[in-house]
Amino acid sequence: MLAGVPSPVEDRRDMAHLELRPKPRISSFRKLALGSWAAPYDPTVYGSLTVRMDRALVYMDAFQRSTGTRLTVTHLVLKALAVALRRCPDANAVLRFHRLYLRERATVAALMRDAADSRWSPVRVMDADLKGLRDIVAELEAGPRDVAASRGWRWVARIPAPLMRGFTRWVSFLAVTLNVDLSRFGLPRDAFGAAIVTDVGALGLDAAYLPLVPFTRAAVFLVPGAVREVAVVEEGRVVVGKVMSLNASIDHRFIDGFHAGVLANTLKQLLEDPEAAFGPPG
Numbered sequence: 001m002l003a004g005v006p007s008p009v010e011d012r013r014d015m016a017h018l019e020l021r022p023k024p025r026i027s028s029f030r031k032l033a034l035g036s037w038a039a040p041y042d043p044t045v046y047g048s049l050t051v052r053m054d055r056a057l058v059y060m061d062a063f064q065r066s067t068g069t070r071l072t073v074t075h076l077v078l079k080a081l082a083v084a085l086r087r088c089p090d091a092n093a094v095l096r097f098h099r100l101y102l103r104e105r106a107t108v109a110a111l112m113r114d115a116a117d118s119r120w121s122p123v124r125v126m127d128a129d130l131k132g133l134r135d136i137v138a139e140l141e142a143g144p145r146d147v148a149a150s151r152g153w154r155w156v157a158r159i160p161a162p163l164m165r166g167f168t169r170w171v172s173f174l175a176v177t178l179n180v181d182l183s184r185f186g187l188p189r190d191a192f193g194a195a196i197v198t199d200v201g202a203l204g205l206d207a208a209y210l211p212l213v214p215f216t217r218a219a220v221f222l223v224p225g226a227v228r229e230v231a232v233v234e235e236g237r238v239v240v241g242k243v244m245s246l247n248a249s250i251d252h253r254f255i256d257g258f259h260a261g262v263l264a265n266t267l268k269q270l271l272e273d274p275e276a277a278f279g280p281p282g
Contacts, residue, residue, distance in 0.1 A: 043253045044212050049246040049264050051271045053227050057242060059274045059281055066282030067134060073244070074110055074199040075136050076274060077224050077267075081195055082106040082128035083277075084266035091250075091259045092194045094217050096177050100254050106130075107193030109218070112143055122216075124193045133278060155186060168215035176217045195220035201227060207245045219251040220263070
């Protein structure tokens with residue numbers, strides 16, 4: 001090498017943070033991929049849990065015979081998730097100005113379908129951990145009609161599509177970041193709660209994962225799938241059992257593996273023996 005001219009190795013060591021070299025040729029697919037996405041900036045973590053549903057199905061049938069009220073998987077999962085959030089306060093939280101704030105109430109929402117117009121609407125149940133299953137059923141059944149009749153829903157219907165993203169971000173900033181009560185404008189308090197349940201099992205799907213929706217500020221999206229019969233092992237014997245997949249999308253900014261474990265174990269405990277968890281049917 002010429003005197004005073006650094007070698008390539010010396011240049012990389014002295015000047016660069018990483019030792020790199022350009023890739024000479026890339027495929028057309030790779031070029032499309034590089035042009036389609038930015039650097040990863042998504043805090044979503046996905047997880048699945050398989051739950052035995054034999055006792056839950058018996059419990060739901062007994063509940064309907066006892067009360068005349070139809071209890072579904074959505075109602076049981078929503079109730080169980082609310083109890084799980086109460087047991088794991090760090091998951092029952094929101095982020096405001098990059099600081100963690102714990103919620104004082106366990107509020108969970110469910111996406112419910114209005115039979116009248118097939119519209120899906122978020123219906124939240126406040127203090128769901130403290131309410132009985134009959135109360136939860138009543139609130140969810142009435143919910144889609146209440147949402148459709150609310151002024152807040154009519155606001156959404158009037159906003160032009162190109163402005164919808166800015167509108168939802170602004171409402172989320174006011175309602176959560178600044179913690180302003182917008183009920184005077186027809187927007188309910190804590191419209192989505194800390195978590196959202198969507199039952200894709202009613203659509204015939206075994207499993208699905210939902211993306212975190214930023215404006216909801218919900219940290220958990222929980223999706224129960226269809227109940228199906230599979231071979232399971234009980235006391236060393238292979239028998240037919242009824243199982244369901246619970247699929248979660250969680251916000252990893254403040255829910256880590258420990259919190260996810262508490263939520264999963266609580267859900268499994270409550271759903272696999274609902275009579276012990278929630279009392280006799282009805």
